[in-house]
Amino acid sequence: MFTVAVIGAGPAGLMAAETLANQGVSVHVYEAKPSVGRKFLMAGRGGLNITHAEPSEHFVTRYGARAAEMSGILQQFDASALRQWVQGLGIDTFVGSSGRVFPQEMKAAPLLRAWLHRLREQGVQFSMRHRWLGWDAAQQLRFETPAGEISVKPDATVLALGGGSWAALGSDGAWWPWLAAQGVALSPLLPSNGGFETHWSEHFIEQCAGEPLKTATFRVGDSAPVRGECMVTLHGLEGGAIYTLSAQLRDQMMAHGQVTLYLDLLPDYSAERVLAEVAHPRGTRSMSSHLRGRLGLHGVRAALLRECLSAETFKDPAKLAAGIKALPIVLHACRPIDEAISTAGGVQFEGLTEGLMLKNQAGTFCAGEMLDWEAPTGGYLINGSMASGRAAALGVLQWLAAREQAC
Numbered sequence: 001m002f003t004v005a006v007i008g009a010g011p012a013g014l015m016a017a018e019t020l021a022n023q024g025v026s027v028h029v030y031e032a033k034p035s036v037g038r039k040f041l042m043a044g045r046g047g048l049n050i051t052h053a054e055p056s057e058h059f060v061t062r063y064g065a066r067a068a069e070m071s072g073i074l075q076q077f078d079a080s081a082l083r084q085w086v087q088g089l090g091i092d093t094f095v096g097s098s099g100r101v102f103p104q105e106m107k108a109a110p111l112l113r114a115w116l117h118r119l120r121e122q123g124v125q126f127s128m129r130h131r132w133l134g135w136d137a138a139q140q141l142r143f144e145t146p147a148g149e150i151s152v153k154p155d156a157t158v159l160a161l162g163g164g165s166w167a168a169l170g171s172d173g174a175w176w177p178w179l180a181a182q183g184v185a186l187s188p189l190l191p192s193n194g195g196f197e198t199h200w201s202e203h204f205i206e207q208c209a210g211e212p213l214k215t216a217t218f219r220v221g222d223s224a225p226v227r228g229e230c231m232v233t234l235h236g237l238e239g240g241a242i243y244t245l246s247a248q249l250r251d252q253m254m255a256h257g258q259v260t261l262y263l264d265l266l267p268d269y270s271a272e273r274v275l276a277e278v279a280h281p282r283g284t285r286s287m288s289s290h291l292r293g294r295l296g297l298h299g300v301r302a303a304l305l306r307e308c309l310s311a312e313t314f315k316d317p318a319k320l321a322a323g324i325k326a327l328p329i330v331l332h333a334c335r336p337i338d339e340a341i342s343t344a345g346g347v348q349f350e351g352l353t354e355g356l357m358l359k360n361q362a363g364t365f366c367a368g369e370m371l372d373w374e375a376p377t378g379g380y381l382i383n384g385s386m387a388s389g390r391a392a393a394l395g396v397l398q399w400l401a402a403r404e405q406a407c
């Protein structure tokens with residue numbers, strides 16, 4: 001019987017373990033932390049958005065520059081396969097109003113418990129507090145364990161070590177230099193689905209930090225406007241709509257040193273209507289109460305206008321109306337990678353076979369967020385991680401079968 005080491009017990013590693021164990025392979029899961037799936041459990045805190053119900057042709061576009069590679073991987077385990085798989089654990093799923101799919105109870109813990117139970121019944125062995133340290137001179141896997149360092153030589157290995165954010169939950173990106181030293185083609189790890197920094201005034205921070213900005217549209221460059229919400233933070237902006245645009249914002253910032261985000265504070269009003277209301281005679285009313293009265297602009301929206309537009313602009317109705325429909329906010333930095341929901345970068349597909357095996361490290365396969373893809377929030381991250389875990393396991397099975405035949 002073949003033995004396969006799966007390193008990393010997040011959704012990608014566990015899915016690889018299950019796929020292999022189902023085919024009669026002896027699977028040993030090694031995990032650095034004392035327990036499995038810590039990021040997965042964290043993902044379940046605000047409601048585990050496990051996949052998305054939109055048509056598959058839209059779904060794959062969420063993987064941006066890596067849509068082609070991820071499309072092949074997702075064919076093995078798409079959104080409906082994932083929902084059936086959850087059902088197989090005895091948990092129903094439902095589609096929320098935005099198309100996001102959740103387990104019935106919204107939580108990750110019951111799902112993870114049922115999954116672990118099934119994996120153990122399938123004979124999967126788990127070694128917690130086993131931190132992989134790379135390879136030794138004999139190409140054995142090195143682990144730091146509570147009992148000291150050990151070396152292991154399985155028939156194949158699946159690396160499912162996660163990205164480089166929320167290091168306290170296990171995915172610390174420490175593997176990056178080790179794989180780089182082996183000559184593996186890697187892209188730098190970068191924050192994805194994270195916040196951005198701007199220079200707010202002290203006054204604005206006191207007034208608005210921690211406030212949500214609801215129902216605006218957000219645009220960067222020529223991108224299609226994204227309708228959604230965000231939060232004003234001490235440092236800048238974060239939240240759903242910002243995450244959706246985070247890859248474009250980050251890439252433009254890296255190219256130009258800064259990037260301008262445009263907010264439409266009144267997406268349901270035409271530019272003509274806004275101009276007409278702003279230009280309407282206001283008598284002795286202040287501009288603030290005029291905007292509040294005629295356009296409902298108050299609170300964080302009104303404060304943002306004051307923060308981002310000059311006093312001169314406030315005196316010119318045409319410019320002010322244009323600012324309300326396209327408020328420029330200059331962002332100059334990404335928040336640190338450790339705060340991001342996920343990471344971009346990692347093991348490049350060009351350095352992998354179709355079965356996700358490292359071309360220059362036969363028998364070592366990679367899966368999950370450590371691969372060089374990114375996607376917005378919405379269930380695409382977990383679905384992509386699990387699908388690639390399954391694809392790597394299928395790659396292992398094919399490779400082992402070919403090796404056996406050759407012997």
Ligand SMILES: Cc1cc2nc3c(=O)[nH]c(=O)nc-3n(C[C@H](O)[C@H](O)[C@H](O)COP(=O)(O)OP(=O)(O)OC[C@H]3O[C@@H](n4cnc5c(N)ncnc54)[C@H](O)[C@@H]3O)c2cc1C
Binds near residue numbers: 007133
């Ligand atoms: C706050 C938050 C909310 C999120 N919400 C959602 C959501 O609702 N929907 C969604 O799709 N995604 C969500 N995500 C993202 C999602 O959780 C991740 O994309 C997913 O967990 C990645 O799976 P993975 O298996 O590739 O990596 P991980 O889940 O990060 O697992 C990697 C595992 O490898 C282990 N490991 C790392 N290095 C070593 C080593 N050297 N030796 C041994 N073990 C090691 C780690 O301890 C970890 O257990 C959220 C993330 C965060 C932080």
